[in-house]
Amino acid sequence: MKAGSNLEKMLSAGHFAVTGELGPPQGNNVEEVRHKASFLKGIVESVNITDNQTAVVRMASWAASKILIDEGLEPNYQMVCRDRNRLALMADILGATALGIKNVLCLSGDHQRFGSHPESKNVYDLDSVQLLAAFKKMRDEGKFLNDKDLDGSPKLFIGAASNPFADPFEFRVTRLAKKIAAGADFVQTQCIYNMDKFRLFMKQAVDRGLHEKCYILAGVTPMKSVGMAKYMAKFVPGMDVPEAIVKRLQGVDKKKQGAEGIKMAIEQIEEFKQMEGVAGVHVMAIEWEHRAKEIIEGAGLLPRPVLD
């Protein structure tokens, strides 16, 4: 065991893992974090806590992660390279692990031009691949990036993200391989809507044996409405929403589009459970945390296996 987190234990025991996601509030509203967390308790192994997602300032990811620990949930601390240099990244992971955080997800981060403070300076001292390598070094060698010894090294289950739908497609599996080579123990993918493309991506990953070196969790975000599907198709970079998805949602009454979106997510998960190389599912019910249970339960993944 690298960190002994629930997520690591579940995956290494061969169970189909389930992770969730929680976006901290744009303020220090602790109750909001607890409220969202309450919907995810007991139904996922670990909850990703986003780090200033979409470059909008929010409660620090490490702090929201600590609140989850206090609530009896396990966080997956997301860290982006956009907002801090290597000093701050290393300091924060030391602090986070000291608070009991065991999972980390290393990301480049959305460019700040999208976000709430587009005039800010961007950092990108390290990129996400280098961040993975940095944390692996700290964990496995007990050293800082400058090769000096740590006084207490972080026990971490290290995660990476992968977007099978970004371009150029032919390089996506290579980049995944780079992340695994750099230190990723597990990978969570971008929201999947184009199943044909994802099948191809997974085949390439499996052909390279990547699923044997790293746990790959497929990303699922339920569509709430036709509007959301169209928005994601048009405005979210790197998102691939086939026309058939929009059409299917358009085919049902407006009030039932949410239910249809959940049904679609469940169908996807049923396929992921059978797909070679997929070790679990990452359910990102964005501002829809209270519906996550329907999806996970509907996919036959509850109750979660009990670990020793």
Added chain:
Amino acid sequence: MIVGDSKPLEEILSMIEGRDKVLVLGCRGCVTVCNVGGEKEVGILASALRIARKKDGLPPTVDEMTLERQCDPEYIEELAEVANKYDAIVSIACGVGPQFVAERFGDVAVFPGINTTFIGGALEHGVWAERCQSCGNCLVHNFGGLCPIARCSKSLMNGPCGGSDSGNCEISPDVPCVWDQIVKKMAVMGRLEELEQVWPNKNWLTARDGGPRKRVREDLKQ
């Protein structure tokens, strides 16, 4: 070359407000090539300032001068006899110009008439794009001759990120994703496998991050 943009006339007028005698100072270096700070632009700016100041009943004295370069003390020296005649010198060289003038002439007020934007080149007539961030340790040969530090919005050394979309960067459909170009170029060159290696952390000491930079060539020093 160093590429710049003219500052708005109103901004320049506001900077020199209350100063009677003005000199617009051009440069025959990069800013001449990118049509923002050469002799021609000195003439255009000086005329515009004269007209605007005359309209407002202000002294219209705006003289013109263009130096061979403003980044070299020997040419800055040409100002020695005239500098103190002016209440304001508006340099339309890159950011080096106003500073060299200010450093040489302690009692002369210097104002920047352009914004220095980037180190780049002309893509076509009237269009320039950034190519170099002067990081001090060139690595472009590893990336098909294209620079991920200057041209990737996130300066990723192990790109492309998940925001690369149809050849464009996530920040705008008008910004090409250099990593898309790098991957395609390396593929054409039969060198794609070189991109499989994990590029280690960049040493930013040679970049601006290591503090202001200075270069000393002992073989050239007198």
